Amino acid sequence: MGNVSRRLSRPFKNYNIENRAHREIAKDKPKVAPSYKMKQTQINLVNELEPDYKVTSQTKNIELDNNLKKIYVKSYDNSVPDNNRSEDPERNLPKERLRPELSEFGFYESQEVVKGKISLRQAIQMIDKHSKDPIIYNSEYLAKEYYLEKKLVDYKLHIKL
Incomplete structure (x- = not known):
């Protein structure tokens, strides 16, 4: 029933669609909502302190870029095991890394079965x-x-x- 009603209503939805689209495109764009007073005071403060801030923030600072290229950071994290460490015998790690064998039926079988049900x-x-x-x-x-x-x-x- 949904397909039939959709097929019947489609011509009404698409009627004069091109003209409606052109009319919507030709409308004036909505005005931007006014900003808060605090935001405007912050913008004024930045413009007073550094008038070229917008231009300088969008351009690449070559001196800072060169300084970053000189820096090399090496992280030392004790929680990550190091490959050179010897095995600690007190640590409880699995000795075998094989998957446990599947049961006879191919999935986990519960050992306890509720009365009134069977496995x-x-x-x-x-x-x-x-x-x-x-x-x-x-x-x-x-x-x-x-x-x-x-x-x-x-x-x-x-x-x-």
């Missing part, structure tokens, strides 16, 4: 038990073992994987 590993074990012996491992038995509702276990076991 992926438990779900696979539950389906495996039921597929090996559906008489012993029926939905009532599995619901008690994993603290689940019986109707939820019935639903999960009857889904074809």
